[in-house]
Amino acid sequence: MRPTLACLVLALVATPALALAQTQTQTQTVASAQTVTAPDPARLAVARELSDKLIPQGMYQRMMGENFNRMMESMVGSAGELPMRDFAQIGGLTEEEVARLGKTTLREVMEIYDPYWKERQQRMMRAMMGEMGKLMSTLEPKVRVALARAYAREYTLPELQELQRFFATPAGSHYARSSMELMMGPDMAQAMAEAMPEIMRQMPALVQAAQAGTKDLPPPRKPGDLTPEEREKILKLLGTKAEQPAKK
Numbered sequence: 001m002r003p004t005l006a007c008l009v010l011a012l013v014a015t016p017a018l019a020l021a022q023t024q025t026q027t028q029t030v031a032s033a034q035t036v037t038a039p040d041p042a043r044l045a046v047a048r049e050l051s052d053k054l055i056p057q058g059m060y061q062r063m064m065g066e067n068f069n070r071m072m073e074s075m076v077g078s079a080g081e082l083p084m085r086d087f088a089q090i091g092g093l094t095e096e097e098v099a100r101l102g103k104t105t106l107r108e109v110m111e112i113y114d115p116y117w118k119e120r121q122q123r124m125m126r127a128m129m130g131e132m133g134k135l136m137s138t139l140e141p142k143v144r145v146a147l148a149r150a151y152a153r154e155y156t157l158p159e160l161q162e163l164q165r166f167f168a169t170p171a172g173s174h175y176a177r178s179s180m181e182l183m184m185g186p187d188m189a190q191a192m193a194e195a196m197p198e199i200m201r202q203m204p205a206l207v208q209a210a211q212a213g214t215k216d217l218p219p220p221r222k223p224g225d226l227t228p229e230e231r232e233k234i235l236k237l238l239g240t241k242a243e244q245p246a247k248k
Contacts, residue, residue, distance in 0.1 A: 039152035046160040047151035051144045053167050053176035060140060063184050064133030071189035072125045078193040080107035080118065082200055 039047070083103055110117040136143075151160065166172035182188070223231070 039149050040157070043152040043155070043157050043160055044148060046157065046164055047148040047155075048144075050151055050160065050163055050167060050176075051148040053173070054180065055140060055144050055147060056177055057140070058137065059180065060136035060143075061133040063181055064129045064136065069122075069126050069129060070186065071184055071192060072129070073122050076118065076121050076125075078196040079200075080105065080110065082106050082197060 083105055107118075114120060155163070167176045226234070
């Protein structure tokens with residue numbers, strides 16, 4: 001059964017904020033699965049100084065603050081003006097159904113579903129990013145260590161020392177302090193908002209590519225397809241017990 005357009009619309013408005021959290025989770029999963037050797041101690045010592053400058057205290061709290069909120073709000077606002085037909089292929093609609101959509105925009109539909117949808121999304125994202133900022137702040141020390149190790153592997157000792165000298169200059173100090181935060185600035189927000197129509201135009205092709213990549217695999221099984229032994233195994237893994245039939 002294909003997803004209805006209404007369900008797709010309701011899911012899309014929450015996508016930008018959730019995508020960040022999902023990407024971070026996937027990155028952590030990939031990183032934890034890799035076995036890496038310890039970097040050279042001499043290079044690591046210099047790289048640690050560099051990572052301290054590149055990720056100053058409280059950086060993530062600032063990144064997830066007002067600039068990031070403006071970026072996400074700009075993206076949601078831009079998405080709201082996209083024609084619903086741009087979402088049609090993702091939702092599995094036929095060409096006839098697409099034609100009936102005309103120039104209807106996401107905003108027009110969502111204002112019927114929820115007159116406060118835009119404000120609701122803004123408040124949700126601000127709340128989520130506020131909590132994400134707190135979370136990332138607690139992870140800053142680990143991120144600094146990881147970045148230092150990555151720099152120690154990527155760059156030679158002379159290159160690291162050259163970066164160290166550059167960061168000691170006024171321009172280098174300014175760059176180190178602000179380079180990552182600039183990625184959440186108004187210029188990036190505008191670029192992301194302007195890119196939204198093209199992203200949505202390309203989305204059907206991305207979905208089709210994902211489907212093509214798994215078309216030779218059997219579909220996921222449903223609970224009813226499992227054997228009693230398999231259901232029992234899952235219940236045991238989840239730490240639960242099978243429901244007992246009610247006594248008559």
